[in-house]
Amino acid sequence: MNKEVLLVEDDPMIARTLAMSLPYRGFSVSTVQTLKEGLQSSVDRRFDIVLIDIQLPDGSGHELCRSLKEASPETPILMITARTDEKSAVHSLTLGADDHIRKPFGLDELTARMSRLLRETPAATVPISFHELTIDVARRRTQINGNEISLGRREFDILVLLARRQGEVVTRAEILDLFPDSMETFDRTVDSHLSHLRKKIRSVVGERIRIHPVYGVGYRLEGEAGIS
Numbered sequence: 001m002n003k004e005v006l007l008v009e010d011d012p013m014i015a016r017t018l019a020m021s022l023p024y025r026g027f028s029v030s031t032v033q034t035l036k037e038g039l040q041s042s043v044d045r046r047f048d049i050v051l052i053d054i055q056l057p058d059g060s061g062h063e064l065c066r067s068l069k070e071a072s073p074e075t076p077i078l079m080i081t082a083r084t085d086e087k088s089a090v091h092s093l094t095l096g097a098d099d100h101i102r103k104p105f106g107l108d109e110l111t112a113r114m115s116r117l118l119r120e121t122p123a124a125t126v127p128i129s130f131h132e133l134t135i136d137v138a139r140r141r142t143q144i145n146g147n148e149i150s151l152g153r154r155e156f157d158i159l160v161l162l163a164r165r166q167g168e169v170v171t172r173a174e175i176l177d178l179f180p181d182s183m184e185t186f187d188r189t190v191d192s193h194l195s196h197l198r199k200k201i202r203s204v205v206g207e208r209i210r211i212h213p214v215y216g217v218g219y220r221l222e223g224e225a226g227i228s
């Protein structure tokens with residue numbers, strides 16, 4: 001089965017060439033041209049790897065890289081750039097990019113880099129465990145003490161973010177980055193999803209696993225002392 005690729009590239013020639021060529025190398029390509037479209041595409045479906053041009057018509061590819069990595073740390077990101085300066089490459093890696101490639105590039109080099117990143121990405125297959133909670137990110141399933149609980153897409157994404165940072169405070173801004181299409185309704189969106197998520201967890205384990213609000217900052221996933 002072909003690997004699913006999201007290509008965020010506003011150069012029509014590059015986008016068309018890769019969309020036509022990569023399927024012969026084992027990749028199915030979905031192409032968009034803007035930062036906004038890239039964010040929306042990542043919300044609508046899951047991709048195995050994302051390719052992002054640094055210079056996009058409506059913003060920086062670096063911004064998109066940061067948002068996608070916060071929402072889905074296990075998805076590898078390869079940045080595409082026409083810049084030759086080391087500073088740009090370092091900035092990409094600092095924001096979470098897994099690799100970068102400079103234009104012009106050959107198809108062999110690109111597919112070799114993509115294949116390496118996919119081989120080196122184990123997180124999507126490793127469940128997240130926190131006390132009685134187990135999250136299968138790849139299958140988007142959540143269990144507490146072996147019993148599956150049904151979560152909405154947004155609730156699941158919030159829980160994954162909190163569980164990956166278990167014990168640490170996750171800011172409201174970081175949670176908002178999971179919802180690029182809901183900028184105007186920040187408080188209502190975040191609070192509503194967190195409220196539903198809390199109730200579902202509480203109905204199974206009471207207060208043994210809690211999403212604790214940190215006033216003025218964000219939220220932290222906590223477990224009752226002594227639970228392992």
